Amino acid sequence: MPSYPILKNKLFLYLTEFFTGVSVMAVELGASRLLAPYFSSSQIVWTIIIGTIMIAMALGNLYGGRAADKNPDPARLYRRILIAAVWIAAIPVAGKFVILGISGLLIVTVSTNFLIFAAFASCLVVFVYPLFLLGTVTPCLVKATVESLDDSGRTVGRLGACNTIGSILGTFLPTFVTIPTVGTAVTFLIFGGILLALALAFFLSSRKGLRAVIIGALLFALCALFGRSTAFAFWEDGLAYEGESVYNYLQVKEDDERVVLSTNVLFGIQSVTVKDGSLTGLYYDYALAAPVICDEGQTLSVLVLGNGTGTFARQCRRYFPDCRVEGVEIDGKITALAHRCFDMPEEIAVTEYDGRAFLAAVDTKYDVILVDAYQDITIPFQMSSIEFFTLVREHLTDGGVMVVNMNMHADGADSINARLCDTIAAVFPVCMTADVPYSTNRELFACVDGEFPARLEQGIARLPEGALKNLMGRVLLSLTPVSAGGHILTDDRAPVELLGMRAIDGLIADELGYYKEVFRRGGIQGILDEVQ
16 A cells, blocks of 8 residues: 555544544535425424435445455545545535426426425435445545554544544534524535545645546535525525525515515415505415404404514504514524514514423413414424413413414315314314415414304404405304314324325325326426426
8 A cells, every 4th residue: 555644643534534524414414404495394304314314324334344445545535535525515506406306307207205205316316425435434544544453442432533523513513603604505615625625635745646636626616616606596586685594594585565585495485574564465364363353452462473574463563553462483583584674663572482482481471372383394393282282372361362374285184284273172172264265374263262253253343444354254254163183293292294294295286286297298398398
């Protein structure tokens, strides 16, 4: 085996193991942020990411061990690290196109479990190869560092410790430093750059493989040039804001009529402001039935769990000027956007906290509590259980009303909506739902007062003539009593991700059934002809 001056001191080998551990975990966390705007950040997606990466690392360990026995030359290892560095740097440039391409292919060919197949295929294509290469590092370094059986245990232990400590650092840095500060794309570039620096140090010190080094450095520079400027929604022009927080991808669109916040690249509205102050035309309007019921001349107290940019809070202040509105929002960047882009009044107090933890920490009672923390299949299980809804009931006044925005039309005795209805009905004796037209939203109203429809009718009579009164009349006519069943979600067992995925599959099947038929008859050309 050739002699390399940089390897005379084993410190460089231990640093290689350390920074490989850092980079593997950073790429894993970056993978979750790259996929989340397209597939959500649910436990299902996390399971796919972790499982896929573990497969890649295991295969890399097997191959690395065999390669080290066959040819222990460290130059081969650092060449693989160089390739991994360039590949990781290329993820911000090409990753989004690959994800959308795979999704476009599968969406017309897969009938069920679309999210699983699309997320798994995307992980395989984007992340398996570089992490497979990094999986070869440990066995190759063991081969290079162990000099005799007398110190083999100590040496392998040190390598393992370096890798583990690096993994710990690689877990905290992306989450708390790089992703919130500079974003996902630059995070990939930073940790790919660390791997590139290791490879460059090795080859420049040995003055071998300089052609590969130059090519790798140039490719990395190109990725850094183009990767940091690409957006998740690269086809969108004129976004008012696009960024990331610890919890979400954030996208703000603005036109002459409204400002919209979305936390998903392809679909969904999480908050909206209508510039002329009129009703939004979305589920927030239907949720106003709760303060209409409770408004009997007294000062209303309203709590919004999942305040977003304050759409419901602003509407409450508009139509019930004397009400006291309080919001809870776990994502501080969304609250900042609420003041920056959505004109949320300063008098609306917002606590940056988890909704359930907030309720557990305060004793205040409210006339209306809106639970609006569900986002596609990303339903916090701790805010869907019977224990949570019991906590909500304890924080309602005697005539208070809870509103839950269930954002997926999912029917059937074992659907996500049925499970939520069963769970809420086990806590509240009166539960009624109203479907929001032209959307997938369903509003659930829950209280302990059996005169719910009559109270709403009385509340409507108190309203002045106008759009809100007309809408509340339609809400009254659309109310459907909940027939409770026995499917109760608990803190111990709440499979909300699987139930949500099932609902998403149904929505995809309904929306894309026509295009699947076009694809079946005419293939890709048929789809292209249809959209032209």
